Amino acid sequence: MAGLFTVGEAIRDTKAPGGPxxxxxxxxxxxxxxxNPANRRRLSVIxxxxxxxxxxxxxxxxxxxxxxxxxxYQDSPRRAHSIAAxxxxxxxxDYRNDGDSIRRLFYDTVKGGDYRSRESNxxxxxxxxxxxxxxxxxxxxxxxxxxxxxxxxxxxGGVQVSRTFYARGQTGQQLLLGAYQALExxxxxxxxxxxxxxxxxDLIVIDARARGVIVRDxxxxxxxxxxxxxxxxxSGGYGNVYHLSTNAVGCNTTATWRAYRxxxxxxxxxxxxxxxxxxxxxxxxxxxxxLMSESLRNDGxxxxxxxxxxxxHPREIPDDDRDYYLERQYPAFGNLVPRDVASRAAKNQxxxxxxxxxxxxxxxxxxxxxxxxxxxxxxxxxxxxxFDMYRKITDEDPYQVxxxxxxxVHYTMGGLWVDYDLESSIPGLFVIGEANFSDHGANRxxxxxxxxxxxxxxxxxPNTISDYFAKNPSTETIDASHPEAVKxxxxxxxxxxxxxxxxxxxxxxxxxxxxxxxVWEYCGMERNAEGLQHALGLLRTLRAEFWTNVKVTGANxxxxxxxxxxxxxxxxxxxxxxxxxxAFHRLESCGSHFRTESQTDxxxxxxxxxxxxxxxxxxxxxxxxxxxxxxxxLEYHNIELTQRSYK
Amino acid sequence: MNVTLRLxxxxxxxxxxxxxxxxxxxxxxxxxxxxxxxxxxxxxxxxGDDPVAFDNDCxxxxxxxxxxxxxxxxxxPEGRTASCQLYMRHFHDGDTIDIEPWRSPSFPxxxxxxxxxxxxxxIIQAGGYISAPTGAAPDAAAMLVPKKDADRAxxxxxxIGCGACVAACPNGxxxxxxxxxxxxxxxxxxxxxxxxxxxxxxxxxxxAEGFGGCTEIGECTAVCPVGIPLDMISRLNGxxxxxxxxxxx
Numbered sequence: 045m046a047g048l049f050t051v052g053e054a055i056r057d058t059k060a061p062g063g064p065x066x067x068x069x070x071x072x073x074x075x076x077x078x079x080n081p082a083n084r085r086r087l088s089v090i091x092x093x094x095x096x097x098x099x100x101x102x103x104x105x106x107x108x109x110x111x112x113x114x115x116x117y118q119d120s121p122r123r124a125h126s127i128a129a130x131x132x133x134x135x136x137x138d139y140r141n142d143g144d145s146i147r148r149l150f151y152d153t154v155k156g157g158d159y160r161s162r163e164s165n166x167x168x169x170x171x172x173x174x175x176x177x178x179x180x181x182x183x184x185x186x187x188x189x190x191x192x193x194x195x196x197x198x199x200x201g202g203v204q205v206s207r208t209f210y211a212r213g214q215t216g217q218q219l220l221l222g223a224y225q226a227l228e229x230x231x232x233x234x235x236x237x238x239x240x241x242x243x244x245x246d247l248i249v250i251d252a253r254a255r256g257v258i259v260r261d262x263x264x265x266x267x268x269x270x271x272x273x274x275x276x277x278x279s280g281g282y283g284n285v286y287h288l289s290t291n292a293v294g295c296n297t298t299a300t301w302r303a304y305r306x307x308x309x310x311x312x313x314x315x316x317x318x319x320x321x322x323x324x325x326x327x328x329x330x331x332x333x334x335l336m337s338e339s340l341r342n343d344g345x346x347x348x349x350x351x352x353x354x355x356x357h358p359r360e361i362p363d364d365d366r367d368y369y370l371e372r373q374y375p376a377f378g379n380l381v382p383r384d385v386a387s388r389a390a391k392n393q394x395x396x397x398x399x400x401x402x403x404x405x406x407x408x409x410x411x412x413x414x415x416x417x418x419x420x421x422x423x424x425x426x427x428x429x430x431f432d433m434y435r436k437i438t439d440e441d442p443y444q445v446x447x448x449x450x451x452x453v454h455y456t457m458g459g460l461w462v463d464y465d466l467e468s469s470i471p472g473l474f475v476i477g478e479a480n481f482s483d484h485g486a487n488r489x490x491x492x493x494x495x496x497x498x499x500x501x502x503x504x505x506p507n508t509i510s511d512y513f514a515k516n517p518s519t520e521t522i523d524a525s526h527p528e529a530v531k532x533x534x535x536x537x538x539x540x541x542x543x544x545x546x547x548x549x550x551x552x553x554x555x556x557x558x559x560x561x562x563v564w565e566y567c568g569m570e571r572n573a574e575g576l577q578h579a580l581g582l583l584r585t586l587r588a589e590f591w592t593n594v595k596v597t598g599a600n601x602x603x604x605x606x607x608x609x610x611x612x613x614x615x616x617x618x619x620x621x622x623x624x625x626x627a628f629h630r631l632e633s634c635g636s637h638f639r640t641e642s643q644t645d646x647x648x649x650x651x652x653x654x655x656x657x658x659x660x661x662x663x664x665x666x667x668x669x670x671x672x673x674x675x676x677x678l679e680y681h682n683i684e685l686t687q688r689s690y691k
Numbered sequence: 692m693n694v695t696l697r698l699x700x701x702x703x704x705x706x707x708x709x710x711x712x713x714x715x716x717x718x719x720x721x722x723x724x725x726x727x728x729x730x731x732x733x734x735x736x737x738x739g740d741d742p743v744a745f746d747n748d749c750x751x752x753x754x755x756x757x758x759x760x761x762x763x764x765x766x767x768p769e770g771r772t773a774s775c776q777l778y779m780r781h782f783h784d785g786d787t788i789d790i791e792p793w794r795s796p797s798f799p800x801x802x803x804x805x806x807x808x809x810x811x812x813x814i815i816q817a818g819g820y821i822s823a824p825t826g827a828a829p830d831a832a833a834m835l836v837p838k839k840d841a842d843r844a845x846x847x848x849x850x851i852g853c854g855a856c857v858a859a860c861p862n863g864x865x866x867x868x869x870x871x872x873x874x875x876x877x878x879x880x881x882x883x884x885x886x887x888x889x890x891x892x893x894x895x896x897x898x899a900e901g902f903g904g905c906t907e908i909g910e911c912t913a914v915c916p917v918g919i920p921l922d923m924i925s926r927l928n929g930x931x932x933x934x935x936x937x938x939x940x
Contacts, residue, residue: 100825103825104825107824107825118748118754118756119746119756119807119808119809120755120808120809120811120812120852121812122755122812122852123748123749123754123755123756123852125748125749125754127749127753127754128749128751128753128754137831137832139832174831175826175828177831178828178829178830178831179823179825179826179828180831181828181831181834181881182821182823182827182828182829182881183820183821183823183881184820184821184823184844184848184875184876184879184881184882186841186842186844186845186848186875186879187831187841188841189836189837189838189841190838191838192835193835193836193837193838193841194832194835195831195832211845211848212845214753214849217753217849217851218845218848221848224815225815225819225820225821226820226823226825228812228815228816228819228820229816229820229822231812231816232816232817238812240809240812263801263802292748292749292750292754293747293748293749293750294748326721327719327721327722329719329721329722329726329729329730330726331723331725331726331729331750332750332751334750334751335751432771433751433752433776436752436769436772436776436778437723437776437778439778439780502825502826503825503826506825551733551736551737553729553733554733595736595737597735597736597739597740597741597742598741602702602703602802603703603744603801603802603805605742605744606736606742
């Protein structure tokens with residue numbers, strides 16, 4: 045469809061050094077210029093977001109001696125949404141002697157991502173994975189241990205080894221508290237300043253380099269200009285574009301979207317992960333969805349009644365009348381197939397009328413066999429907090445009746461495009477963690493998000509950012525009166541004033557819900573050309589209504605949560621369009637991106653490597669001008685592209 | 692169901708506050724307590740009034756942002772539950788429900804039900820960490836940790852830092868929060884070197900923030916959404932005494 049986008053120049057250089065993949069990181073580190081410790085204290089870095097990536101980067105750069113300013117919208121850095129990650133963190137330690145290695149973690153991650161990630165970055169991720177576990181243990185992260193005092197591990201989807209380290213069902217919490225404590229230690233040391241309840245509303249670019257941010261003090265409404273020698277975005281993913289997701293309700297795209305509008309490329313926005321094991325929606329009022337960790341698939345068995353409309357209580361349905369469909373369809377991986385495969389399989393069962401619970405949008409996750417085999421105490425030890433959470437939300441006891449689960453939006457593989465150094469297409473703007481696109485291709489494997497966030501923050505960014513500083517000395521001292529800084533602040537102020545003066549009839553939340561339902565319907569678990577074009581029409585109409593009919597109460601100069609949400613939803617509207625354009629242009633299925641036009645005879649995702657083995661990086665060209673597609677062709681020298689099979 | 696809410700409205704830190712009543716209709720038993728407040732806020736917005744400000748984020752009981760005193764009990768009547776994990780099925784049609792912010796001089800009210808808990812961050816800054824700069828770590832398996840110590844550390848480490856302990860304590864003490872951190876890090880071999888100095892520094896900061904002393908009443912542990920036990924305060928006290936005895940600084 046002409047007019048939706050244009051095609052620009054390809055991206056040729058990712059800055060990954062040449063040579064064998066296993067030598068590249070060492071080569072890059074050696075090739076990177078260093079900054080002498082005495083000079084580091086003259087260099088400043090802004091870091092937006094305090095999740096695993098942001099907190100670990102702030103702590104590490106503070107330890108190195110840089111002046112760090114860290115920002116988060118929550119009231120404490122410890123509350124960033126990494127805290128909610130449940131299941132675990134992967135590392136190629138091979139403590140189990142089960143054939144694991146750096147190369148196997150690399151291979152599993154590239155394959156799990158359905159061959160749409162960059163080999164150089166993924167290999168490096170696997171390479172530093174072990175050091176993350178070492179670092180976290182040294183900080184006092186209480187990982188699960190066996191009776192000999194050694195670290196325990198478990199298996200996650202898409203792999204056949206046991207390499208996932210965990211802290212009961214609260215691994216993200218424990219890893220984040222480790223990074224948060226390291227960060228607060230640097231606050232006490234005077235190297236890091238933390239600004240809580242501050243939200244980034246724009247990026248300041250001066251002489252084609254990222255030099256600062258405009259933030260809003262969410263208590264007073266004051267707009268502040270902060271300047272630095274480099275800016276790091278660690279602001280997380282954009283799953284809340286769907287309104288209902290497993291994200292915290294405050295998670296948003298504003299920081300990354302504003303950077304996109306200032307020239308940073310946005311890569312693969314349509315690659316969004318729908319997690320198979322979430323608690324189903326219970327009604328119209330629903331404000332968020334809750335994940336039940338993938339680790340449950342180690343012991344739980346997923347099934348639906350064989351007969352559509354079987355209304356019997358699950359305990360009264362005998363084994364012969366149940367379809368353990370994952371075990372049947374994917375005997376090699378069974379219940380531990382990757383997330384995209386498990387989610388679509390659940391959707392197919394429900395579409396065929398075999399779903400359970402309200403509206404038939406659910407499948408059973410059953411622990412009866414595991415409880416009989418291991419005993420209730422063992423199940424409690426492993427999953428107790430998850431079972432408690434399930435009971436609180438549904439009022440059902442999963443020790444007695446099977447859980448009901450359904451897929452929900454969970455993670456976004458897409459994000460700002462970065463090179464091997466994690467630098468975006470704007471020099472001096474680095475992007476780490478979920479906010480970038482780099483490592484998970486078209487589908488992220490379980491327990492890899494925590495690994496990537498901490499790899500980026502503790503080990504990768506601190507090495508690459510010094511090279512940037514060394515090669516780009518800031519010659520000019522700038523302050524908030526610089527014309528570009530003033531222009532950015534004025535633009536933010538203008539936008540806030542517009543939102544406050546529309547004074548229409550509809551609430552921000554009602555727009556967000558409608559936006560979310562459009563994206564979920566047409567750019568969710570299945571997409572096709574017709575639906576995506578229809579969605580674009582709906583989105584443009586709704587966006588126009590938003591800017592003429594939204595009602596934002598109160599003023600800017602006060603704590604105003606409605607105003608905060610309005611700004612975020614406004615950016616989600618624009619992002620949603622880019623997601624649909626990206627999904628429309630990628631006329632193949634891969635990982636989470638399932639185009640109904642491109643499937644195998646048995647309904648699996650059918651990739652088109654000849655035409656689509658590239659990263660789709662989008663360039664902003666103006667509000668009324670179509671985005672420009674910049675392709676980064678993916679080259680595979682170490683892994684052979686095959687049809688992904690988990691059968 | 693329909694409920695009447697009596698909740699604390701206060702425009703900003705310096706303004707006077709008061710309890711205001713609102714009726715909310717059409718609540719279902721499957722709604723969470725915060726979703727019920729969302730309904731109220733939609734209603735207020737439609738009427739052109741300012742919605743009620745309240746802290747919340749993950750809405751799954753782990754981030755520690757939500758902080759409501761419900762019918763006089765921090766996080767409400769359920770026990771072992773953060774405000775966001777409380778469901779309306781625990782209330783009845785026609786109920787009147789009181790909602791207030793955490794009350795503590797160390798947690799100033801910023802607006803309505805939102806308070807400033809930055810004092811907790813400053814207690815952590817004072818010593819709530821193990822000094823382990825990035826890159827300096829030995830292999831994770833180099834030091835064995837007895838399972839019971841790892842489990843003890845974990846049971847303390849799950850504190851979500853919400854501040855309900857302070858809100859519930861008649862003395863306004865944050866000893867349960869501080870004790871949980873001292874216990875978490877002090878139970879592990881990695882945390883031994885700084886164990887006493889950490890406890891002393893965090894304890895001093897706790898007092899400097901204006902939190903009260905512990906007289907072992909136990910209200911804190913009764914409302915704690917993750918069930919941090921009272922004996923973690925004894926552990927903190929033990930480490931502080933040790934520090935004083937050995938002149939740790």
